[in-house]
Amino acid sequence: MRAKLARALFIALLLPVTALAAEIIIVSGDPPGVGFNDPTPAAPIGGNPGTTVGEQARNVFQAAAEQWGARLQSKQPILVISFFVPLTPCTPTSGVLGAAGAEWYFSDIPPAKGGKALAAGTWYPAALAEKITRQDIVADPDDPFEIFSVFNSNLGIGTCLTGNGWYYGLDHNEPANRIDLLAVVLHEFGHGLGFSVGPTNSSTGVRAGTPPLPSIWESFMLDMSTQKRWLDMTNAERAASARNNWNLVWAGQHGSNVVPSVLDFRTEVRAVNPALGVNEAQSAQFGSSLQNGVASLVVAPNDGGGTQLGCTPFPANSGAAGKIVLMNRGTCTFTTKVFNAQAAGAVAAIVANNVPEGFPTMAGVDTRIVIPSVGITQALGTALRGGLPNTYVELQRNPKIRAGTNANYPRLYAPSAFAQGSSVSHWDVTGTPNLLMEPFINTDLTGSVKNPDDLTWNLFNDLGW
Ligand SMILES: [Zn+2]
Secondary structure, X not given: OOOOOXXXXXXXXXXXXXXXXXXXEEEXXXXXXXXXXOOOEOOOEOOEOOOEHHHHHHHHHHHHHHHHHHHOOOOOOEEEEEEEEOOOOEOOOOEOOEEEEEOOEEOOOXXXXXXXXXXXXXXXXXXXXHHHHOXXXXXXXXXXXXXXXXXXXXXXXXOOOOOOXXXXXXXOOOOOOEEEHHHHHHHHHXXXXXXXXXXXXXXXXXXXXXXXXXXXXXXXXXXXXXXXXXXXXXXXXXXXXXXXXXXXXXXXXXXXXXXXXXXXXXXXXXXXXXXXXXXXXXXXXXXXXXXXXXXXXXXXXXXXXXXXXOOOOOOOOOOOXXXXXXXXXXXXXXXXXXXXXXXXXXXXXXXXXXXXXXXXXXXXXXXXXXXXXXXXXXXXXXXXXXXXXXXXXXXXXXXXXXXXEEOOEEEXXXXXXXXXXXXXXXXXXXXXXXXXXXXOOOOOOOOOOXXXXXXXXXXXXXXXX
C-alpha cells in the first residue's frame, strides 16, 4: 500500500509551524551530520539566512510547510517525516530528486464532532481523512506521521547530476547549475497531502484492501477515449488508461474550472505543405512568444558540423535567412540550437523530438534569443522533412484550446511507456506554463500552488481539502 522506509533513530521535532490554517510539522529523520544536521558552513542565499547547509535545509522545509499550511484548512496537525538519503537512479544527466506519499490511507472512518463523513468505501490519504473527519486517526505512537518524504542527499556528488547541487534560496531564483529545493519540497509535500492515485496500483490498476477499495483520486480520473472514470473501470481498463497518452484527464470541477486562468493557449504547427492540418506543439521557454504567428518555408540545412542538430553555427550559404529552420533534438541544448538558427537569419525554429512520444520540452534561458521556437513530435518532424524543399508551415497559438488539456480538462501524465513513480499521479508535461506537479522539475516554477499560477490547490478542493 505504501513504501515503508527504514527509520533512523535520530528523530527530532523541528519547525513547528503555528498560526496557520493547517499546522504542518516537519520531523527530521536524519542522523547527525546529514541533511537537516549537515554542519557544513554556508553563506546566506536567496532570502535564506541559514549559516550551515543543515540550517538552510530546515528553513526551506519550513517555508514549504508554511506555504501549504496557509492554503489548506485543517484542525489536525500534519506530521511529515523527512529524510535526506541517497536516491537512485541518479546519473550525470537525470536523477530522482525526492519522493513522498501519505504514510497511511484510511477508509470508512466515522466523523468526530464537527467533522464530515468520508465517501463510503474509499481510501483517503491520512492528512485529508483527518481534516474531513476532524480527528487524529493515526494512533500508532511508533509511526504517528501523516506524510513521509525523502530527498536525494547525493545531488551533485560524484556521478549523480554532476555539478548540480541543491539551491537553498527561498526565491526560486536558482542559477543554471542548481536545483530549487523549495520547489521540490512543495512538490513532494503535494504528493503526501493527496496528489496521488494512492494505494491503487497505477500500473496494474489493482486496488488495495480486502475487499479492494478505490482511492478518492479515482473519482476524478476520466479517460477521454472510453469516457469512463477510473472509479468505474476494471483493473485491465485502468492499466490501459494509465498508458493512454494525452487522454487521461482530471475531471474535477475545481481543478478544471480554473484552467483558463492558469494555462496558456496551446501552440500549434499548421502544416500547409505537406497538408497535414493542425498539429499540437510546445513553445520554448525562451525567445519571443507566438502571439501573432509566423508563417514561412521550412529549411533543414546541415550545420557547420555536418548534422541537422544545429549544435554548431550554420554556414553562410545555409539558406536559413528568412525561413523557419527545422532541427533534430539531441547532443546540445535547445538554446544552442535556436541561437544558431537565429544567427543564420531564421525567423523561427522547430525542434523535432528524437523519441517517438511527446514533444521536446524546450527549457533553457538565453536572453540573446528573440525568435520564437517550438518543439514537435518526431513523426511530424519526419513528415515535414518529407515535403522539403516545399514545406510551408504556420506556427500559431490556438485561440480557444489551452495547452495541456483535452476537452478543457487538464491532462494527467500517462505516457504509453509506463513510468514507475511518474505515470498517473502527475500533471502531463504539455501544460504551459509548467505546473508544480509535473513529473520533472522546471526552472519557471513560481512556488505558488494555486490559480492563477498553478492548478494543484484547485485539484485538492475536488478531493475535499
Ligand atoms: Zn512527483
